[in-house]
Amino acid sequence: MNRRLPVNFIIGAVLVALVVGTAALSLVWTPHDATQLTISNKFAAPSSTHWLGTDQLGRDVLSQLMAGARNSMAVALVAVLLGGSVGVALGLLASAIGGWVEDGVMRLADLGFAFPALLFAIMLAAVFGPSLTNAVLAIAFINIPVFARVTRGAANQVWTYDYVLASRAAGLNRFAISRDHILPNIAAAIIVQATIEFAVAILAEAALSYLGLGAQPPASSWGRILSEAQTLMYIAPQLAIYPGLCIVVAVVGFGLLGDGLRDMSDPRLSRER
């Protein structure tokens, strides 16, 4: 397999590596303590000690962005893993049993789709109170129907293959077949979807935090930084631009990576290119 990698995959992978690398680095090292206030040094211009300057409370902007990256990534990761697992399980179940179970799961998924996803997350956070945990749960919840539908579609395809019929002939029950044959053969589609949903989750987290429904002080995230900087737009526009850029880079990066993975897993698409 020495096919050339798709361009979108390469660009996406570089951007994702940058963002994830930064978030990982912040666990062990940031240039300054992200929460340390130095009022005397507020709105400092970029310098050798503060590469991106400081904010209205004299906190180091780069350190804050790095710490924010960590929270944004963690929220997105947990939310996608949680929502994805439930969604994949439901999709596999629907596909394996069929009949009214399948209909039921899919109608519930339709219900999920009919709700504007972000609005739903905001509603959940509003009802159960603003906290990072609730933000994660809300984002996970809106991911369930997406994964359920993708999984069920791909699984139904695999169920028609002869090797699945052969396994039924061998005496395997539906759950064993789902585990041994269906899941491994649809894993690629699910991973692609997860990557794209990761980008959506980052955006959702930023939106929730921006509205004050996500990360609570002193915890930081890109959405929170953005929301704090908003009031200072005319005094220090750069404070809003930096987190905005971070969000764009992360979302575009994961989006392109997902697209690229899809192209690689579907030989028909890549040949047409």
Place this chain on the structure above:
Amino acid sequence: MFELDDFSVSFGSGTALRYANLEIREGDRLGIVGESGSGKTMLALCLMGMAPDAATISGRLSIDGQDMTHANERLWQQMRARRVAMIFQEPMTALNPLRRIGDTVMEPLIVHDGLSRAQARMRVLALLEEVGIPDPPARMRMFPHELSGGQRQRVLIALALACNPALLIADEPTTALDANVALRITDLLVRLAHERGMALVFITHDLAAVARTTENIVVMYGGDMVERGPTAQVLANPAHPYTKGLLGARPDPTAPARDANGKRRRLPTLPGTVPPLSALPQGCRFSGRCAVELDYCATTRAPDHAVDANRAAACHLLGGVKP
């Protein structure tokens, strides 16, 4: 009309077609017989100027005396439909599902021959009639999914005939069809070739179909043309060991399944399988699976040896003398 001289097609990993020599004259009905990987479909694609971009081509291909070996796409576009046309195995996917039959068949007449819609319509009605589609005016308004497989294949034949090609290439045209439909399609192809004086190249792995359809055949194996001659003679008395093996391996519906002792008869087989392109022997492609083999078969390509006046086979055993 169509001529191939030592025509070869290779890819990075192997040779798909090796030193093919072929001459197709007006009204010829030629069968190309081979199993998967024999190069028969590659040959058809080359005759249509549709060899894959990655292919390296050598030798010479000429149409009406004009060298088309490395002709560009524009030249080929002039040849296609008018000089050579092709029908494919799968009649469902070869038609645009969103267009009415009439519009599909009219298109080449309007584009290539510059007919008006009214003129094209008249031609299409005549064509559909010719290929045996009942009630052509009604069928013209139908979509492909409203027709049966056999009817669709007839529409594709009408489409291929629209610009009066001198050669029609049929690549496994009956494989996807039921037996009685397939019989009628092969009869139709023979009739059309006869009435129009059109040459027919019939590509198939089905020996029974080729026997019904063609006057001459070329047997292909591993990219080589291993045997050629009048269809009836080659099938009745094959000269090349591969042709012999292929004919022997074919089940005979008239032979009883069990012998006098109630023991089941085994079929004669060819040992092994067709090797992948990249692993074919350098010499005779069939060496390694051949029942009678000389020490140089695997290393030296066998030239065509005359079997009789109008038959030849590429086998060292027929040469007599060690090269």
Place this chain on the structure above:
Amino acid sequence: MTAPLLEARNLTRRYKLPRTSLLHAASILTAVDNTSFTIRAGETLGVVGESGSGKSTVARMVMAFEAPDAGEVLFQGQNLHSLSAADLRVQRQKFQMVFQDPFGSLDPRRKVGWSIAEPMRAIGVDGDTARRTSEALEQVGLPARDADKYPHEFSGGQRQRIAIARAIVTRPALLVADEAVSALDVSVQAQILNLLMDLQDDLGLGILFISHDLAVVASICDQILVMQHGKPLESGPAAQVLRSPAHGYTQTLLKAAGVF
């Protein structure tokens, strides 16, 4: 006469076609209509027909992938479609299937040995599954070390051998072969047909052999059942059906199978 291994009695299967209009009731397709046959141990029944003849639906009912709307399938005297799901899974080891497409009937992500051993794992066979996997591979003419390879490393004919190995590993009494040689080249087809005959001699298998090609059926079958549009047209000993076909359609099939 031994008791039949498999007896199909008056099998009927109807499908509801998708509605083409809101105003009309869904139409019903009778895929298999009142079809009966028996197979004895060591004997091969050929079911011949074309697409839409219902022959594959017959195979699916015999394999208990779907239930008939009327009639019953008796395997060793037991009605398969009245068994509980758990009992049926245990019974399945005694009737196995070989599919048409050798590229589709093996999970591309699993090693060949894993796939062959799957039926034994499913029913919890005690003892040495690895040894039985090797034995099955050797029975179909492949080296035991092939168990460690993936399906894409094999040719179509070899994969069909693997599919057969998997089907015989539970030592079944009945093998259902649905167009099992149709996707293969003629020269490979003969090898697989011979292999099926060898296995039948060695293991005393009953075989339900389904094909559109009368020539292939003639070479391996003792009994022939010709089907068209879901209905049984004629049946009888192979030699008799082939020598003096009673039905015009059988004659067409014979012509297509080609004597030249």
